[in-house]
Structure formats: structure tokens, C-alpha cells
Amino acid sequence: MHTELLIHADWVLPVDTADSTLEHHSLCVDRGRISALMPRAEAEQQVEALRIVDLPGHALIPGLINAHTHAAMTLLRGLADDLPLMTWLHEHIWPAEGRWVDTEFVADGTRLAVLEMLRGGITCFNDMYFYPEVTARITAEAGMRALAGMIVVDFPTRYAQDADDYFRRGLELNQQYRDHPLVRTGFAPHSTYAVSEEPLARVRTLSDELEVQVHTHLHETRDEVVQSLRTHGERPLARLDRLGLLGPSLIAVHMTQLEDDEIARVAETGTHVIHCPESNMKLASGFCPVARLLDAGVNVALGTDGAASNNDLNLLAEMRTAALLAKGVAGSAAAVPAETALRMATLNGAKALGIDDETGSLELGKAADIVALDLRNPHTQPLYHACSQMVYAASSNQVSQVWIAGQQVIRDHEPVTLSAPAILEAAQGWRWRIDQ
């Protein structure tokens, strides 16, 4: 058998239905797709490869999927910390964005985010930010996957003047990336408090028509729910339900406030939930009841949120936090075991973004989105269980190789498609411009 690329590793965690950990296995990659997964001994006998990558002491996992972020906000990392959500947004972040966010900001911020995410094993992200056409271009240039958000908010910004303008720009983006192999688009109305019902209804109609996902902040804080009850006499989830937005196309981010009947409704409709544990803790937003959602059959994936509320874009760390926090919230050490955390960071993310036929696991025919972690570091030795080691002990600087659709984007810890020095210099420039 001939293949373009053959990767040997000590462990392969494909995120299959059995949560397998395969020892001494090899992956074949051809024309950007996984063409075989077999014991190394067999591969050495049967496979002739153009390129062989031997990774002793490494584990291979599917590319991580950051299911909620605002990539360009890397340039606001550390600008305003230790504040609750509404103070943080209204008094710091939105004024800074009003003053500074333009196409150059989004290009430089997204490049920094893409560099950080690729180095940490993230191969795909779901983004919500101004100038998504810039985010999409930078991402495609780096060879990374993304779902670029066609954003909608009620207020005018430098990006768009009114609802019609937001929709017009979003739809242009959707057309532009219709057949792109890596970048797709989805609607991204910010929240039920920043987007009124007429544009939300339009999102519903257009997302059905275009068959795209809808990505929104929902039940992030108790205050959001209280305000909605006061103003509309309904909880935000109920408003979206009334507008017909709950369903497998909805990606609901945060969901820290949920009654039992709401969990049942989310499960019944197939709505996806994105858990952002570090952002929720930092902004003191609340705790998403992850174990209860999973028990109810809800697809729960992981996101970092933006770097201004986290303050990094590290999904390996988010996996660990999610696994630990779930145990505390559920009062059960069995809540969110390591295998579940890895699934949430990979296949569940792909399901939420509607791309699980393409990525999210190391299975035959799927795109070769592959991450190799070097587990020979002192803090990941000795090794009893590769998955547990990865979730509870590994750090993102152990990511040594990353492939997306078969293209290597990180080689020996370094980016292949991006210039790190130029990106860091641009970020430094913004730091002095924004906060002299």
C-alpha cells in the first residue's frame, strides 16, 4: 500500500465510539485524508510512504476544536481584568473596541490568535467578531479551519451601520466562502440582550435557507436572565424557543443558568451547548451544569471565549478545567472523566459546528486534522493512561506537530504557515497604541 504520509506514534486516541487508546499504531494520510489506522508492526510491513514521521513517546489526538472565541480579542488580553461581565463589557471592552477595532486590528489580532491556537493543538475555531471577512482570510492563509461568524448586533459600529448592513456584509461573506475547504460561515447574533427580535427572526429564516449554524451567547449570567424577565417577561432561552431558534443549528454558548425543564428542552431540540469554564470563572458568570446536560443527552463542547476574558486560547487547559470543575459542580469525582473531556474538545465541537462528517476524530475518510503531543516531559511521566495524562497533566507546549487536512502547520513546535516574530511585533505595536 502506498501513502503520502505515514505517522508512527506510541499512542493514538482516535475519539471513536469505544474511547480507544491504541498503542504503537500508525496513521496513513493521503490527499489530506486519513486513509488507514493500523498497528505499527503491520504498517512497517505493508505501507510504502513518501514521508515517514516517527514520534516516539508521543500521543496522536484529533485536532482540538475551540467552539467559541473572539479571535482578534488577543490584542485586548489583560486590558481589563477582575471585573464582572457587564462592567467589563460596558466600561472597558466595548469602549476600547469602539476606538480601536478596524480591519488592521482584526488582521493582527487574528494572526496572533491563530498562532497561539495552532501551537496549542487547536485546528478549528468558531469565531464571533467584527470584520469576519478579515478573520476568514487570515485563517485560510494559515491553513486553519474556522466557522467565521456573520455577526449581528443592534448597535452601529465602524463595521456596520444597522441590521441591514450587518446582514448584507454577512451574506457577502457567506457567498465568498461557499465552497471553501477550510473556512465556513455561520450566523453569530451576539445575544438576546444585544439583538432584538426582528433581526433574530431574520437569522432564523436565513440560517434555514443557507443551512448554516447560529452561534450566540446565552444564559451567560444570572443577571442576563433577570433582566430578560424584567424587560420581556421571558427567559432568554424561552425567547429563542418562541422564535424557533432552538434546534441542531443552534450553538448556545455559556448556559450557566438552567432549570431542569430548560435542560430537557435543550436536549429535546438537539441544541448544542458550548462550555467556557475559564471565562465563566474569571468573570464570575456562574457554572454550566455540564454533567446534567451530558446525562440528558445534550452535545456539550468546549470554548475558550476571547483572550480578554480567559486570558489565553488554550483548549488543553480548558479540557482540564472542565473535567475538574464538573466534579466540583456535580459533587461527583466521576463527572466528566478524561475521555469525555477529550471528546468535548474534539468530536463534540465538530458536531456543534456541523462538520463532524469532516473532522473531530481520527477515522478513515475524515480530514487529516492531527495533533501530536510529546509526553516525555517530567510532568507527564510515568504514564499509566495516555488520555488521563493528556487531560490532567499535559500542557500546550507539549504539542509538537499539527496537521490540518494533511498539511503540516506546526513542525517541531514551530509554525510553518506563519511568521511568529512579525506577529509578535505587530501585537507589541498595538499594546503601546491602545494603552500608552
Ligand SMILES: CSC[C@H]1O[C@@H](n2cnc3c(O)ncnc32)[C@H](O)[C@@H]1O
Ligand atoms: C459582535 S462581536 C462579539 C462581541 O462580543 C463581545 N464579547 C466578548 N466576550 C464576551 C462575553 O463573554 N460575553 C458577551 N460578550 C462578549 C466582544 O467584546 C464583542 O464586542
Ligand SMILES: [Zn+2]
Ligand atoms: Zn464570548
